[in-house]
Structures are given as C-alpha cells and as structure tokens.
Amino acid sequence: MTALLEVEGLNSGYGRLQVLHDFSVAVEQSTITAVLGANGAGKSTMLKSLSGLVRPTSGKVVFDGEDITKLPVEALIQRGFTHVPEGGGVIPELTVEENLRLGGLWRTGPSAAKTTADAIDEVYDLFERLRERRTFHGHQLSGGERQMLALGRALVAKPKMVLLDEPSLGLAPPIVARIMALLRDLRDQQGLTVLLVEQNVGSALGIADEGVVISVGKVVTRGPAADLQSDVKLRHAYLGF
Amino acid sequence: MNVLRSSTLLRNLAATAIFLVIGFLAVYSVDEYTAGTVAKLALYICAALGLTVLVGGNGQISLGHAALMAIGAYTMAKFLPSRTDDFGQVSIGVIVVGLILAIAVTTLVGAVIGVAAARLRGPYLAGATLALGVAVPGVTTYFHDTFNGEQGLPIPVPRLPASLESAGWTIGHVVALIAIACAAVALLLMANLKRSAVGRHLAAVRDHEISAQLCGLSVPREQVRAFAFSAATAGVGGGLLGLVIQGANPHSFGLVLSLSVLGAVVIGGLGSLRGAIWGSIVVVYLDLILKDELKVDPNAPAAAYGLLLIVVMLAMPGGIQGLLTRLGGRLPRRSAQPQGGN
C-alpha cells in the first residue's frame, strides 16, 4: 500500500520561528484528508511547506513516488500537484478566463492549447456562473465566485491532487455546502485526491475520509473522519464546537 | 565623564567643539587651495546633515536638493552685492546676515514643498523632487531679469580682516572658516533635534505612519517639518557654495550636486549625522584624489560613488557609520538603522 502523498517528519517555519513540528501524513489515492485545527495551528504553513512556498527545515514530501521536498514551486503543477492558497489566489487584475488559462500554462507541446481550452470548458460546465462572467475581472467577483474560480483553475491543470486552504473562508453556508459536495463528487467520479485544510470542521469531516487534528504545530490525533466527528472530547478540546 | 554621558546637550556641545577645533586647525594649517577643499567639505556636510534627517530620519527622499541649495545661493546673490565696499567686498557680518536670510528663504520654500511632499510617497516623491531639480535652469532663464539665466548672478567675496591678512591668511581661508562654523552650528542643532521629541516624532512617522498617527502625531506636520529642517541646512550649504564659487548659476546647482549630496548621505549611513560627515568626506575626497592627484578620467569619481551607492544599499544599508558601529561591537543605534523598521 503506497499513498499518493506521503509526508514524513516535516519541520518548518519562518526564520527562527518554528511553526510546524514533526508533521507526518499519508493521503491515499482518491480520498479526501481533512487537516483541522484552530486559527494559528500551523495549517496554512503546513500546506505551504508541502508546495515549497515555505521551505521546510527538515522532513520529506513524497508525491506519486517522487521526492518533491526540494523541487521548485513552479515544477509541481506539471506533476499533477496543485495548491489553492488561502483566499483562492484569484488574480484580481485578470479576467475569469485569464485566471483559468493560468491553470493550463504549464502544458507544452502542440496539443497544449486544445487540452487547456477543453479543460476550461469542462470547468465552465461545472460552474455555469463562471461562464457567464468569463470577461469579468477577478476583483468584480463575489467571494463564492472567487472560490469557484480558484478551484476551477486548479482543475484546468487536471491534477492528481489538490491542496485546498480553507475554501470555506468567509463564504455563506449554502456555498460552502456546494463546494464540499463538488469535492466529494470529484473524488468519487474522477478519482481526485484532496488534502483539505479547514476551520469549518463540520463541513470538512462531512466529506473527508481521514482527519488529522493539529494544535500549535503538532499533530494531536488522527483517524477516520467518522470517528473524529463522534469524539466529543476531542471536539471540545481542539476544535471548539 | 558621567555628566557627558547623561546630558545630550553637553555631549553634542563637546562633539561640536571637537569638530570646530579640528576644522579651524585644518584651515589654519593649509594653503589657500586646500582651504577651498575644506570649505567645500564643510558645505557638503551642511547640506548632507539636513538631507540625512529627511531621508534617514523621516523616510522621505529628495533627488532635487540642489534646487534648495540654489535658492540659498540666489538669496545671497540678491542680498550681498548692494552692500559691498569700495573694493567690491562685503564684511563678514553682512555675509552672516546673508546666510541667515538664505536659511529663512529656503526654509520657507522647503516648508511649501514639504506640504506637497507630505502627500507623496516613496518613488513619487523621488520623481517629483527630481523634476524640481531639473526645472531650475528653465526658471532662471524665464525670469531672466531676476536671475540672469544661464550666466547667473555674482556673489562678492568677504573682506579679509586686516589682522588676519597680516598673518598670511587669504579670502579662501576666511570662506573656509565661515563654512566650518556653519557646519558646526548645523551639526549641533541637528544632533539636538534628533535626540529631542521632534526627532523621535520624525522617526515614528518614518517607521510606521499609521502607528504614529494612532499615537496622536500628525503625519503631514512631521513630514513638512522634516522637509523644512533639511531645506534650512541645504540653504546654508547653497549659500556657502555660492561664496566658494563666487556666484549663483543653474549649472553649479544641477542634478550632479543633488545626487552627490544624496550619495554622501547614503554612503555615510542613512539617518546618521556622523555618517553624513563621513559620506561628505568620501564624496569630496574621492573627487579630489581621483581627479587631481591620480589624474584618471574625470568621470571616475562619479563611477566610483555610483557603484558605492549601489553596493552600500544592497549589501550594507547602514553605510560607513553602520560599519563602524558594527566594528565597535556595539548594538547599532536605532536611528542609524532606518531600514530596520519595516
């Protein structure tokens, strides 16, 4: 049994400030793993350390059998590894269409343009709203539309795995529900693998297969999502509900 | 010693006294040509002291300081000629009055520019002050009757007191003495300013405008103040330069001068008064040694300090003074580390 993403003993932080301590996780192909924790627990730093936006001080990240710990950030997308940063990272100065095209820029070869155009079309089928607004600029979108665009852009890359940093942040509950349902569908129908970082514990555990709880940069507990959801003591202690 | 340590004013007075003694000895012991260099150094120090308070102490930048210096020189050129004696010379007293007038006029203009500058940030202010510097020749030509265009206006030389003349002194020595005295006064005032509440207000605005505002400081007011202070010393520096070159003309107060003074400030260490002195020495003597002693290409000094400017900014933003404090093993003074704030 080899997981698609295997993280071992990751230590990371900013300068002399260590944020993440000895973090390990294994994410199986076509599953959703939710990393949960309160504000400041080190969730975003963990994701950034996986994709190289923050360089880990030690530890190993293996994706699809390849050690990607030291790869440059820009080399990841062509390996099928994408990271949707907190807030989505939609570029406000670019149009919806241009933002989506960014997801396919890594492709080379004669059929690259066609593949990307088709992928964008699929995203439009998924989010009709984005098709209607294809010429709008990023800053003209609502929060929910921006999150859809961010997710859509990641999908244009046709990734094996998506890292998602708090997709529910600042969104109304119906939109959160829609995004979560979509992630579940993508896993079930297309076999997408997702590492989901969330403060919105209920929604995240609702779709996740596995859960990892971190507090102050350390893993507190892990296990099947259903178990975590029913562990009342854990919820009170670390997740605040 | 303890008294010196505890009292800022006494310490600054002592430093100024040392500066004065060294300066006077330097003037006393050299020939007229070298006295000219000493005068040039002293006037650079004047202008650099104010500019370092503006750039390093308050975080504003000026690429057009020569324009303010020109105002000082033109003020002198307007005031002095009508007060000459039969030999076309003016008494030292009149020159002092002229310099004070130069300070007054440039401070006023500086405050007006400061009002505009307070609304501009970083690169915008840099560009606007550059435009100010470049506009000077056009203004002097357009108002030809007042400024006599490219030719500029003459500035009379000071009269040599008979006692000094018999001691073998020349007019050049007297000009150098005046310049040294001005630099010493500027040093004393700026040193006290930096250690005063006003100086801390300027630094607060430099380090974090919003926090300064939340502490009840008016950001524009502090910025206008900083501009006025720096304009005042630029006015003296300009007036002195006018005395040295015996005239005021747009060419002598061009971009080269603006950037030289800025270079002195940066190389010496932004925000540091002692740094302004080191930097002025570097800029003036680099010029002198490369051009007059080694007789290399006339562009070599500019190339050298252009390069120095880049290297200092990229590799050691504290400049010479920052290097000295680090070598001295002491913690760098906050005020000498304008980059540290953000």
Add this chain to the structure above:
Amino acid sequence: MERFILFTVNGFAFGAIYASVALALVIIWRATRVLNFAQGAQAVASAYVAWSVTDATGSFWLGVLAALVSGLVIGALVQLTVFRKAESMPHLNAVIVGVGLLILIQAVLGMAYSVETTRTIDAAFSSSKWQVAGTPLVSPQDVFVLGSVLLVMAGIGYLMAKTPVGLRMRAAAFAPDTARLMGVKVSRMLTLGWAVAGLAGAVAAILVVPTSAELTPQVMDGVFVLGFTAAVVGGLDSLVGAVVGGLGVGLVLSYTSGYLSSDLLYPAALVLLIVILLVKPEGLFSAAQARRV
C-alpha cells in the same frame, strides 16, 4: 493656425517619446513596484551602442537594430545584477539603487566615449514638413516617430494581453506566489519585463537624441523626468495610461513652450506633475482601485 498645427504635431511627436519612456517605467513598476531611475541612462547607453555600430558599419538601420537589442540586454542585465535584490527591499533602497546605477552608467559612458568627439544620431527621415495648401503640416520624421512608438505600444500591448508569455508576465507581476503555483517561472518573467522595458527605453532614445544638439550621457535626464510625468499622469499601473499620459503631457508642454516660452518646458512639467499628484495621485487610468479590493 499655422503655429497651432506646428505645436500640435510637435506635441504628438514628443509625447510619443515620453510615452515610450513612461511605458518602460510602467512595465517595471507593475511587475516589481520599483521605479527605475536608471531607465533614462540605460536608454542613453543603447543610443551609444547605436552610434558605435553606425560609426563602424556606416549603416543607420544596423545601429537602430543594435540599440534595440542592447536595450533588451541591458534591461535584463540590470535586473539580474542589481534589481533582483533591490526589488524585495523598501522603496527607498530601490530608488537609491536606481540613482546609483544612473550615476554609474553615465560615468562609464563618459569614460568610454571621450568628449573630444561630437557625436550625433541622425533622424531616420527628413524633418522638413510636407505642405498642404501652403501650410506646413507634418514631416516624415514626425510620422516615423509617432509610427514607431505606436508600433512598439501595439507590440507590447499584444504581447501582454494576447500571448501566453504576456499572461505569465502579468500573473508574475500581480501575484508572484500564485503564479509560481501555476508553474510560472516568476524570476524569469520579471527579467523579461525589465528587458522589454529596456527596449521601450531604447526606442525613446533613438527617437529623441536626433532632436538634441549632441549625444551626451546626460541627454535623457530631462526626457526621463517628462516620461515619469507622463507615467504619473496616466497612472503608474496602466499601460494605456502611459500612452495617453505621454501624448497628453507632450501636447500640454508643446503648447506651453510654444505659446509662452521654451524655458518653461521643465517648470511646466513640474507644475503638471505636482497638480496631478495632489489632485489625482492614482493617475487617470490606474488600476490601483482594483488592487485595493
């Protein structure tokens, strides 16, 4: 009327040149929040390259080509050697580094090309005006100046707006981290941006030096200030603004120096700059509003 036509045509011709400088400044500002004070000096260096090549080969157009290529190369070199580090520093440091580079380039040019020779760059075409019904209108050189700048604008505009490289450049400029996650080699795109800016600057130099008596290291000092004014008028963030700002500043200054006095060129630019900065500091076309969202 004849004077009005003359001033208008001159305004457009010079405005196009300011626009070209402004464009260079805007490209770099958008990408790195650095205002490149060495842009004028870099452009002059390209002009010297043009002069040298023309001097050696006798071909004006080879000189122009060399200037354009050198503009690209110098732009890239400047970014790789100096500004890559300065970009991440506070504004003040980057400004001073630019000033240092300005002094350095001018001094090196002064050392490499002795003052004993008088150097000029000819206009590409005749500067005598075509007449329509006895009224002199435009000269072939005017058309060439305006045409080349418009061509450069269109080229850069197309590159930026329509090509994948342009999309990469814009993404790298606006959101470097996101761009990297999308596989964009951000530092390479920034270097490319500086190179393109160098090209725009070189074009300005080739067009403006023929209007000066002589090619000197300082010949672009004033033009740089006017280009900066144009960029600020248009909004430092906007490529379209740079063009419109350039032409607008060109017209205003041409009328001022034409009807009042040519001495007022730079003072008028200063007044214009200050007024714009105080009244509408984000410029007329800036996308700065969008960024705040």
